[in-house]
Amino acid sequence: MKEKEIICECGHVNPYGTEVCGSCGKPLVQKDSDELLNMRYEGAARRSQTYNKSIIDKVWNFFSSVKVGITIIVVILIASAFGTIFPQELFIPPGQDAATYYAEEHGWAGELYYTLGFHNLYGSWWYMLLITALGISILIASIDRFFPLYKALKNQRVTRHEKFMSRQRIFGRSTVTDQDETMNKAVSLLKKKRYKIFEENGNVLAEKARWARWGPYVNHIGLIIFLVGAMLRFFPGMYVDANMWVREGETVPIPGTSQDYYLENLQFDVELYDEDDERFQGAMQAAPGAEHIETFRTHSILYMPTDESTVGAGRELEAISEQEIEVNSPLYFDNYSVYQLDYKLNELSAMSFDVEDRETGESAGSFTVDLNNPEDYYTLDNGEEVYIYDYFANFIINDAGEPTTENNVPDNPAFIFEMTNEDGEEELTFIRIQRNFEIRDDEDDPHQYAFTFAGIDTNHVTGLKVRKDLTLPFLIAGGSIFLLGLLQGSYWPHRRVWLQRENDGEILIAAHTNKNWESIKKEIRSVTEQTELSEPVDQTDEEYEKEYKEKDNL
Amino acid sequence: MNSLAELSSNLLYIAFFFYFAATVFYILSVTGRQFRNKEGNVKKNRWGTWGYIATVIGVVFAFGYFFTRWAAGGHPPVSNMFEYTAFLAICFSLAFVVINGIYKSNVLGLFTIPVIMLIIAYASVFSTEIAPLVPSLQSNWLAIHVITVALAQGILAVSFGAGLVYLVRTLDLSGKKMTKRTFGIEFIMYTLLTGLAFVILTNVFEATNYEAQFTYVNEQGEDAEKTYNLPAIIGPNEGVLETEDRFSPLFYAPDWIISEDLNTVVWSFGSGFLLYWVIRLIGRNRRISAMLQPLLKGVKPQTVDELSYRAIAIGFPLFALGGLAFAMIYAQIAWTRFWGWDPKEVWALITFFFYAAYLHLRLSRNWIGERSAWLAVIGFAIIMFNLIFVNLVIAGLHSYA
Numbered sequence: 001m002k003e004k005e006i007i008c009e010c011g012h013v014n015p016y017g018t019e020v021c022g023s024c025g026k027p028l029v030q031k032d033s034d035e036l037l038n039m040r041y042e043g044a045a046r047r048s049q050t051y052n053k054s055i056i057d058k059v060w061n062f063f064s065s066v067k068v069g070i071t072i073i074v075v076i077l078i079a080s081a082f083g084t085i086f087p088q089e090l091f092i093p094p095g096q097d098a099a100t101y102y103a104e105e106h107g108w109a110g111e112l113y114y115t116l117g118f119h120n121l122y123g124s125w126w127y128m129l130l131i132t133a134l135g136i137s138i139l140i141a142s143i144d145r146f147f148p149l150y151k152a153l154k155n156q157r158v159t160r161h162e163k164f165m166s167r168q169r170i171f172g173r174s175t176v177t178d179q180d181e182t183m184n185k186a187v188s189l190l191k192k193k194r195y196k197i198f199e200e201n202g203n204v205l206a207e208k209a210r211w212a213r214w215g216p217y218v219n220h221i222g223l224i225i226f227l228v229g230a231m232l233r234f235f236p237g238m239y240v241d242a243n244m245w246v247r248e249g250e251t252v253p254i255p256g257t258s259q260d261y262y263l264e265n266l267q268f269d270v271e272l273y274d275e276d277d278e279r280f281q282g283a284m285q286a287a288p289g290a291e292h293i294e295t296f297r298t299h300s301i302l303y304m305p306t307d308e309s310t311v312g313a314g315r316e317l318e319a320i321s322e323q324e325i326e327v328n329s330p331l332y333f334d335n336y337s338v339y340q341l342d343y344k345l346n347e348l349s350a351m352s353f354d355v356e357d358r359e360t361g362e363s364a365g366s367f368t369v370d371l372n373n374p375e376d377y378y379t380l381d382n383g384e385e386v387y388i389y390d391y392f393a394n395f396i397i398n399d400a401g402e403p404t405t406e407n408n409v410p411d412n413p414a415f416i417f418e419m420t421n422e423d424g425e426e427e428l429t430f431i432r433i434q435r436n437f438e439i440r441d442d443e444d445d446p447h448q449y450a451f452t453f454a455g456i457d458t459n460h461v462t463g464l465k466v467r468k469d470l471t472l473p474f475l476i477a478g479g480s481i482f483l484l485g486l487l488q489g490s491y492w493p494h495r496r497v498w499l500q501r502e503n504d505g506e507i508l509i510a511a512h513t514n515k516n517w518e519s520i521k522k523e524i525r526s527v528t529e530q531t532e533l534s535e536p537v538d539q540t541d542e543e544y545e546k547e548y549k550e551k552d553n554l
Numbered sequence: 555m556n557s558l559a560e561l562s563s564n565l566l567y568i569a570f571f572f573y574f575a576a577t578v579f580y581i582l583s584v585t586g587r588q589f590r591n592k593e594g595n596v597k598k599n600r601w602g603t604w605g606y607i608a609t610v611i612g613v614v615f616a617f618g619y620f621f622t623r624w625a626a627g628g629h630p631p632v633s634n635m636f637e638y639t640a641f642l643a644i645c646f647s648l649a650f651v652v653i654n655g656i657y658k659s660n661v662l663g664l665f666t667i668p669v670i671m672l673i674i675a676y677a678s679v680f681s682t683e684i685a686p687l688v689p690s691l692q693s694n695w696l697a698i699h700v701i702t703v704a705l706a707q708g709i710l711a712v713s714f715g716a717g718l719v720y721l722v723r724t725l726d727l728s729g730k731k732m733t734k735r736t737f738g739i740e741f742i743m744y745t746l747l748t749g750l751a752f753v754i755l756t757n758v759f760e761a762t763n764y765e766a767q768f769t770y771v772n773e774q775g776e777d778a779e780k781t782y783n784l785p786a787i788i789g790p791n792e793g794v795l796e797t798e799d800r801f802s803p804l805f806y807a808p809d810w811i812i813s814e815d816l817n818t819v820v821w822s823f824g825s826g827f828l829l830y831w832v833i834r835l836i837g838r839n840r841r842i843s844a845m846l847q848p849l850l851k852g853v854k855p856q857t858v859d860e861l862s863y864r865a866i867a868i869g870f871p872l873f874a875l876g877g878l879a880f881a882m883i884y885a886q887i888a889w890t891r892f893w894g895w896d897p898k899e900v901w902a903l904i905t906f907f908f909y910a911a912y913l914h915l916r917l918s919r920n921w922i923g924e925r926s927a928w929l930a931v932i933g934f935a936i937i938m939f940n941l942i943f944v945n946l947v948i949a950g951l952h953s954y955a
């Protein structure tokens with residue numbers, strides 16, 4: 001059903017729901033009022049204010065409401081604040097179980113926090129839903145308002161209905177001796193102030209920065225692009241987030257790159273601030289003994305496998321680049337970034353042992369085990385061989401009371417060595433740091449070969465973060481558009497000044513701006529001071545005086 | 555401390571002195587006589603101009619402090635609590651100078667400059683030593699991100715000042731009965747006085763080198779020691795006072811509370827309360843806001859409202875740029891991800907959402923005037939919460955101080 005159009009007395013056909021004629025500005029509702037005109041969206045008809053029949057209308061109207069939009073913003077705001085009461089799950093100490101951590105650390109409140117799912121608030125389905133609702137609201141509210149506003153500003157006529165003029169906040173009536181001369185002077189002054197001049201029947205509309213009115217819509221488009229970009233992360237292949245630990249001298253495939261890239265850690269350094277640095281004496285003396293780390297960096301080489309080599313160990317690698325990876329200076333290649341994140345100094349890398357032949361009382365020789373790559377056996381100087389019967393890189397006794405290794409990081413290495421003595425018997429010796437005992441059949445019968453611990457070698461390990469984020473271009477585009485739109489809408493005010501001739505030698509002046517009234521008043525003042533026009537009044541001054549004159553004189 | 559660093563801190567003292575002078579001038583400007591000229595029009599006295607000039611000189615010296623400290627330390631002085639808080643106050647004064655250049659409101663000066671001084675004094679409670687930068691802070695983005703945020707927050711703070719002026723100007727404060735509004739405005743006054751009390755207390759007891767040693771039992775059930783720098787009203791768990799001639803606690807806190815911090819909080823709120831009532835009684839039991847109200851005669855509420863809005867319209871995009879966009883770029887480079895739900899990040903987002911809600915309420919729901927003014931005050935409260943509470947109480951990546 002087509003709703004009734006409104007034909008204004010000026011002849012302009014306005015769509016149903018219009019409050020102020022799109023052409024001449026005659027008020028179409030509250031026609032006889034003298035109150036200031038509501039200039040929001042130029043009084044144009046909006047879909048959401050006009051139709052409310054079908055389900056689509058209802059959904060549309062719901063999301064186009066700024067009230068709903070603000071409600072969503074406020075709900076997100078409050079929810080976000082709740083997420084900072086206790087640390088989120090991703091910030092609790094590694095290895096802690098969230099199910100018990102919150103209750104232990106924060107008592108019943110912590111338990112409640114965990115039960116409500118607030119420990120993972122920002123990743124929860126309802127938080128995502130809120131953000132999605134905000135996105136929809138932004139989109140629909142913008143469409144609902146942009147097109148009517150655009151049409152209204154495009155169709156506006158220069159000559160305005162008298163009621164439109166007199167119901168503007170800034171309005172004045174001047175009697176002048178020469179209408180033409182005054183108008184021309186005013187126009188040239190306004191032009192100097194960079195107003196665009198439109199003329200019709202000797203009347204004038206001076207306008208500037210209309211484009212600022214599109215700012216909100218531009219920034220909303222930017223926000224939508226940003227939100228869509230953020231959602232793309234959930235598509236496979238868009239996002240990689242992996243950790244890697246590389247020992248000095250080691251070359252490892254970079255996780256997340258499907259073994260297309262390898263990284264070698266040539267050397268890792270930590271640099272401390274000079275303790276004698278004059279600039280920082282005060283701060284350093286305030287915290288004696290504290291380490292002041294200046295930087296830490298990995299001297300790395302990036303490799304790619306050559307075309308011929310097949311996937312697997314021993315691939316032929318080709319060096320691509322050599323770079324120092326440092327905090328604030330990641331290694332970039334092929335959409336990947338490798339960041340310096342963490343480190344571990346002086347990790348055990350090798351252990352040496354001496355072996356003595358108790359029969360001869362002489363040394364049988366020494367050997368060194370690479371803790372990250374132990375050999376199966378080592379040949380001693382006397383030609384005998386030491387087998388590694390078992391190796392535990394990070395030795396623990398598990399719950400079942402059995403020796404095992406917690407992981408393959410050699411933080412607490414333990415060995416069971418095996419040697420064959422002259423009698424052809426196999427001797428087992430267990431060794432770990434500060435522990436050394438022979439596994440004997442007879443307590444009083446020592447092994448022929450006695451092991452002693454001879455020394456260690458250490459090594460630094462660098463902790464790196466590998467990231468790929470193909471959503472970044474969307475976020476950068478969306479963010480930039482958002483900021484530009486914000487700038488456009490906030491830093492430029494849309495100003496209009498109407499000058500209209502009346503038959504009796506009068507000139508009407510009215511002005512409207514979407515912000516910064518004091519500034520437009522200043523501009524108009526400089527025009528009226530140099531012409532015969534009298535300064536228009538700010539009609540809110542009258543309200544103010546009515547309300548406060550008496551009070552102030554008390 | 556090298557000579558440049560010494561010069562730097564002296565420049566800040568000088569700036570503080572000029573802010574103080576500006577406050578005096580602004581007080582004179584609103585309380586002083588108004589003259590009528592020959593035509594019989596009310597002519598304002600000149601003190602307001604002097605107040606503005608003193609503020610401008612203060613800002614110049616404050617930037618002198620900023621750049622000499624930058625030179626002395628070799629990095630932008632925005633890297634810890636003292637440095638950031640002081641710079642926020644400086645940006646607040648700069649924003650005031652710029653915006654008041656347009657609106658020329660002496661009353662705004664009267665309301666903002668003392669708050670600026672209070673923030674600087676609060677900053678100086680923290681360690682003022684120049685500290686070396688941790689690796690993640692060694693980036694040009696530190697200066698770009700933090701300076702933009704401080705500028706934005708300084709501008710947004712001006713909207714708070716104007717909002718406060720609006721409320722004191724327009725609210726009905728004469729009634730004997732407490733209403734939501736009178737409570738709200740008096741609560742703001744009380745909060746500011748609590749800040750003042752905290753600053754005075756810490757400085758006085760620091761000047762007298764007050765120290766009281768306690769042995770106590772900590773959360774792990776072990777014996778431990780701690781030092782109080784304010785007389786202990788609330789002592790530590792099972793605390794025993796070890797220093798002679800010191801005030802003995804009236805209460806003892808349970809082990810899971812950081813008792814010296816609670817003690818400071820109790821001292822501040824208590825003295826703030828005392829200060830509030832002393833001022834009130836001197837003013838014959840009128841509300842503090844009611845005492846200020848007559849000074850604001852002749853201020854047009856619409857103009858102050860517009861000023862407050864204008865500050866937000868300028869500050870909000872700048873905050874989005876510095877507090878979110880630059881922050882994300884920096885975080886992507888230094889912390890490997892542009893966003894990580896660190897508490898400070900979340901509160902920056904909350905600040906952003908709050909002012910976004912303000913703008914939508916104002917532009918579409920016609921929340922102008924009083925409602926807008928209350929929101930401007932709340933916005934500033936969120937900013938201060940993010941600065942003080944989130945840094946000091948909620949642990950996160952931004953807790954440098």
